[in-house]
Amino acid sequence: MRKFVVYAVVIVLMMTLITMPLTVPLFKSSTPYSMFNTGWDGTARFAMLLHSKGINLMPLFQSFDMENLKDRNGVLIIIAPDISYTSAELAQIRDFVKRGNTLLIADDFGYGDDILNALNLPVRISKYPLRDFFYEKDDRLIVAVRISDPVLGRNVSRIIMNEPSAIIVSRKGEVYASKVAMVNFHMREFPILAEVPYGDGKVIVLSDPDILTNQLFTENRQFLENLVSYIGAGTAYMDEAHHRDFNLYSAGTVTITRILPVDRARKILVITGIIILLLELGALGYLLKPVSLLLDRFFGEKKEDLITLAVQISKRNGWDEREVLAMIERMGG
Numbered sequence: 001m002r003k004f005v006v007y008a009v010v011i012v013l014m015m016t017l018i019t020m021p022l023t024v025p026l027f028k029s030s031t032p033y034s035m036f037n038t039g040w041d042g043t044a045r046f047a048m049l050l051h052s053k054g055i056n057l058m059p060l061f062q063s064f065d066m067e068n069l070k071d072r073n074g075v076l077i078i079i080a081p082d083i084s085y086t087s088a089e090l091a092q093i094r095d096f097v098k099r100g101n102t103l104l105i106a107d108d109f110g111y112g113d114d115i116l117n118a119l120n121l122p123v124r125i126s127k128y129p130l131r132d133f134f135y136e137k138d139d140r141l142i143v144a145v146r147i148s149d150p151v152l153g154r155n156v157s158r159i160i161m162n163e164p165s166a167i168i169v170s171r172k173g174e175v176y177a178s179k180v181a182m183v184n185f186h187m188r189e190f191p192i193l194a195e196v197p198y199g200d201g202k203v204i205v206l207s208d209p210d211i212l213t214n215q216l217f218t219e220n221r222q223f224l225e226n227l228v229s230y231i232g233a234g235t236a237y238m239d240e241a242h243h244r245d246f247n248l249y250s251a252g253t254v255t256i257t258r259i260l261p262v263d264r265a266r267k268i269l270v271i272t273g274i275i276i277l278l279l280e281l282g283a284l285g286y287l288l289k290p291v292s293l294l295l296d297r298f299f300g301e302k303k304e305d306l307i308t309l310a311v312q313i314s315k316r317n318g319w320d321e322r323e324v325l326a327m328i329e330r331m332g333g
Contacts, residue, residue, distance in 0.1 A: 031246045033080040033209055035059060035238045040215040043079055046224060047238065053228050056235045063089055063241060070095035074235030075102040080209040081111045081242035090118040098199030102233055106206040108165035111242065116205065121196050123167055125207050128184040130166040130192070132177050142177065144192055149174040151230045152193070152223065159192075160219040164208030166190035204231070 029036035035047035035057070051057055058074075060067050065088040069076065076096060085093075093115060097103050105112040105125075113125045134143045142161045147153030152174055159175065166183045167173060173191025181190050192207045206212075211220055240246055 029246065031240075031243045033213070034240060034243055034246065036240075038214065040213065042214050043212050045214045045217040046212045049221075049224055050228055050236050053225075055228070055233060057238060058235060059238045059240045061240055061246075064092040065089055067092075069093065069237070070099070072096065072235070072237065073099075073101060074237060075104060075231050075233035076237045076239065077104045077106075078112060078115070078239045078242070079106045079212055081107065081239065082244045083242040084111050085114060085118075085242065090115065094119060097201035097203060100200035102201055102231060103198075103203045104206070104231060105203065106209040106212055108163070108208055110209075112205075116203075119198060119203065121198065121203060122169055123194055123196055123203075123205055124169045125205065126165045126168045126183050126190075128165070130161075130164050130177055130181055130183050130190060130207070132181040134178045134180075136160055142181075144175055144177050146176040146178075146189070147174065147223075148176070149230070152226045154222075154226050156223045156226060159211060159223050160216050161192065161208040162210035162213075162216060164192055164210070166192060167194050167205055167207050 028038060029042070030039065031037055032041040033043055035043050036059075038044045047057055056074075060069070063086065065086070069089075069092040076093065093103065097119070103115075105115060107113070107125055108129075109127060113127075116124055130142060131139075132142045134145065135141050136143055140163045142164055144159040144161060145157070147156060147159070164177075166177065166181070167190065168183070173194040175193035176189050176191055179189045180187060183190055194205050196203045196205070210216055212224070217224065
């Protein structure tokens with residue numbers, strides 16, 4: 001009866017530890033375009049969308065050479081960087097994409113164009129804003145209506161942008177502004193999203209980072225869901241290292257309730273019951289005997305070989321065997 005109580009207590013404690021709620025810190029940031037920023041100018045909702053689609057999120061807080069980016073796999077997402085990239089970081093990006101990974105640059109007037117230049121790609125992001133007659137409420141909220149890619153355009157009739165730039169040099173794209181859009185007094189149908197192959201990978205350029213912000217998330221949700229499918233990666237590395245004055249602060253804690261599925265609980269109880277039964281029958285010792293023999297083989301024979309060698313040397317030199325063995329024992333042999 002006493003053993004039964006002990007085993008019951010062990011099982012209850014084990015189940016309690018497995019299902020005990022976890023309290024984890026909640027971090028936020030007020031830095032524009034940060035994945036930790038839940039304000040209007042952050043990208044927390046886009047990050048949560050990535051997570052909800054099964055993509056593993058990995059924020060990068062250090063320079064890419066320190067993060068050893070070139071040896072990782074997935075998609076690197078760079079949103080509105082306002083700190084320049086070093087030559088070592090550009091080399092990391094180059095090797096990362098060449099190996100078959102994806103780079104998504106969402107930028108208008110930041111340092112994203114420096115990356116395109118370093119990779120010698122046939123696309124650039126204009127330093128001038130895009131103007132158009134098609135806008136929503138405010139002439140800064142430009143509307144894109146032509147989406148040529150079927151994945152990006154699925155169930156999407158328009159995309160709302162906020163003071164976007166445009167992709168120049170390349171005339172081929174997947175999403176376009178209207179035919180009467182203008183950049184620096186040049187009128188034509190400018191791309192706002194384009195994909196370019198690079199090595200075994202690809203680079204996706206989006207000329208308005210505000211499409212990804214919390215402010216426009218509701219209006220652009222279907223397009224963003226399509227964009228996540230279009231990217232198609234298991235891990236997303238979010239560049240936080242190139243946001244100026246990046247700040248991260250604790251905003252409290254979140255309690256996570258863990259629910260143990262019934263089938264998993266049954267498996268744990270069955271395995272625990274088998275171990276208890278083997279222990280009571282004394283069979284556990286027989287099962288562990290091969291392990292004990294293996295340990296003796298590696299560690300026991302060494303001591304026996306040492307003693308045998310000591311005896312042989314003692315006889316050869318006429319020493320007292322007992323004194324030699326006693327000396328070995330004192331030395332821990």
